[in-house]
Amino acid sequence: MSETWVVVPTCLPIVLRRCHRCASGRFRANGKFRVNANHKLLDVWLLALCTGCGDTTRITVLERVNVRSVRPELLDRLHDNDPALAAELLQDPVVRRRNRIALDWDDAWRLDIGAPHQPHRPEGEATEVSVRFAARIPVRPVRLIAEGFGLPRAEVERLLTEGNLVSTVRLSGKLSGDFTFTLKR
Numbered sequence: 001m002s003e004t005w006v007v008v009p010t011c012l013p014i015v016l017r018r019c020h021r022c023a024s025g026r027f028r029a030n031g032k033f034r035v036n037a038n039h040k041l042l043d044v045w046l047l048a049l050c051t052g053c054g055d056t057t058r059i060t061v062l063e064r065v066n067v068r069s070v071r072p073e074l075l076d077r078l079h080d081n082d083p084a085l086a087a088e089l090l091q092d093p094v095v096r097r098r099n100r101i102a103l104d105w106d107d108a109w110r111l112d113i114g115a116p117h118q119p120h121r122p123e124g125e126a127t128e129v130s131v132r133f134a135a136r137i138p139v140r141p142v143r144l145i146a147e148g149f150g151l152p153r154a155e156v157e158r159l160l161t162e163g164n165l166v167s168t169v170r171l172s173g174k175l176s177g178d179f180t181f182t183l184k185r
Contacts, residue, residue, distance in 0.1 A: 001127050005148055006112045008134045012087055014104040015048050017057065024052030026104070029090060031083035034058065035075075040067050044078055046086055059099045061089055091136050105137045113148050130180045138174040141167070145181070159183065 015027040027048035036043045042065050045058035061078075062070070077085045089095050090103060131144060145165065146153045159165040160172075167181035 001125065003127060003129045004114060005129055005131045005144070006134055007109055007131065007137055007139060007144065008112055009087065009105075009109050009137060011108050012083070012090060013108045013137075014051070014106070015057075015059065015090070016102040016104055017048075017100070019050040019052060019055060019057070021055045022050060022053040024050050026051040027057055029059070029086055031086040032081050033061070033078045033086070035078050037067065041065065042067055042070060046089060059090075059095065059101065061095060087135065105139070109135075109137050109139070111144060111147050126182050126184045128180060128182045130178070132178050133176060136176040138176045140174055141169075141171040141179065141181070145171075145183070149183070 012029045012031065015029055016025055017027055018025050019027070027050055029046060029048040032047045034045045034047055036045075042062055043060075044062040044065075046061055048057050048059060049055070050057065074085075096102065129145075129148070131141070142153055142156050142160070145151070146156045149156075156165065164184045165171070165181060166184075167179060169175065169179045171181065
């Protein structure tokens with residue numbers, strides 16, 4: 001039997017960066033942009049609020065860019081405060097590296113397994129599951145498998161060590177790319 005699961009973001013992730021006011025390390029991005037024009041040059045920031053004190057920080061998206069070099073569609077999305085654009089920019093490694101931020105995806109995603117899992121399968125039947133990621137969300141595969149099948153993580157670890165859970169990728173770390181696995185019961 002074959003199934004497809006999808007890891008879907010439910011909201012923007014928490015931005016991990018030290019607050020200069022209260023020393024908290026967590027900011028909530030709400031998808032609001034600030035576009036500042038200085039003659040023919042643009043600066044664009046994604047705004048995020050500190051979860052501790054509510055102070056605003058700016059995550060640099062564009063810095064001193066000529067107005068003519070920015071695509072009109074992108075400029076419209078920035079002016080409209082497009083939350084999908086904010087999600088794309090937060091996942092961009094160049095933006096994260098330039099701003100020295102990391103992302104915390106805890107409680108910001110869900111697993112869509114389609115039809116509910118049928119717990120009473122005949123013994124010996126293997127289930128092949130293809131896991132797709134709608135966004136680059138780093139998640140432990142053991143956690144996904146436990147959630148998808150409604151098993152405790154210890155049981156999934158046991159199945160993995162016994163060889164009843166196999167995959168072409170390593171299931172012990174975090175993954176953010178598509179993978180498949182087979183569960184033999």
